[in-house]
Amino acid sequence: MEEWMSIEASIVSVEKVKRELSPFILPQEYIDEESNEKIGSGSYGTITKIKYCGTPCAAKELHSALLPDDESEISHGENESMYLVNEFCKEIKILSKIHHPNFVRFIGIYFKDSSPYPLLVMELMYKSLEQCLMQYRHDSPESQKLPVSTKLFILQDVARAVAYIHCQNPPIVHRDLTVKNVLLTFSMTAKVADLGVAKYLTKPLSTQCPGTVIYMPPEALKKHPHYGTEVDVYSYGVLGFHVFSGKWPLQHGLHKDDGSAFTDLERCHADEIGEGFCVRETLKKCLHVDPKQRLKSCEILAQIDVETARYKIEDDNFLEIQYNARNTRAMQQTMDEMARGLELKENLSRDCNWKKLKPQALKT
Incomplete structure (x- = not known):
């Protein structure tokens, strides 16, 4: 009897998930999994290549090893498997509310015939x-x-994304901002991805931060952590030094040959930033040991904007030319869409006027 009740509860949980996500479900007939090529992995899911309406997309699916083979194996409703499914649903809901050019675009979800669990469909990145x-x-x-x-340009794009989620009401904390979770388009536009461990910040977080340890600030690594959006600011600082030094930060807790601990700046290779000296001070302020002394995400963006505008673009630099061409194409596309919209509106207005005049014209 108890076993039957647990199975019944699990089915109810799965049906509840489907009801909650129903606004985001894509028509199954437009999904093509023919290639089903694995292209990466996230916090707790694998990423495969599919097509939606003939357009290549990325589909994120929960790791099969973490889930039971069928619904009847899900017991007690709120076990680890259902917890993962619920967290995955939270990621989908957060993504659905994010509309920013520097975040990987959310398209929708779909369910495989062989599984009761959703797959998250996003734009495909390079x-x-x-x-x-x-x-x-x-x-x-x-x-x-x-x-x-x-x-x-990449740091500017990431700064825009971080400032955007921190300005939401309530703010969103990414909690795993690393070079692995920043994706690039063919034209080198950076977009933040993987909100699998992101949280809405209604009060300071006191749970263990599940992000990449070497990108985490001291307050998030304590036995009893207490942190907020400052954790993303610190991770941004580490990411910036990583981009300019080309090296992974040193593992937290490692010591030098003389037994002394590495400082945060040494851990992030601040002395090897090289040509990134123009943003060195900005990144150093992101790594302040006191979270209250760190820059706000909007302040980071303002300073990065200034340095990006100040830096001269080399004439023979193909990537910069491509980047500018992308911006020009995007602007032209927007203008074309506006022109088409105005033309359509004008034609519609003309048709409506003709319909009004037609009976009178016929009488005449």
């Missing part, structure tokens, strides 16, 4: 910032290095 930094290594020949101005 590569991660981590892959980009590995491709353009800091120790590569000069001709194969990532240009400084391109790095500034």
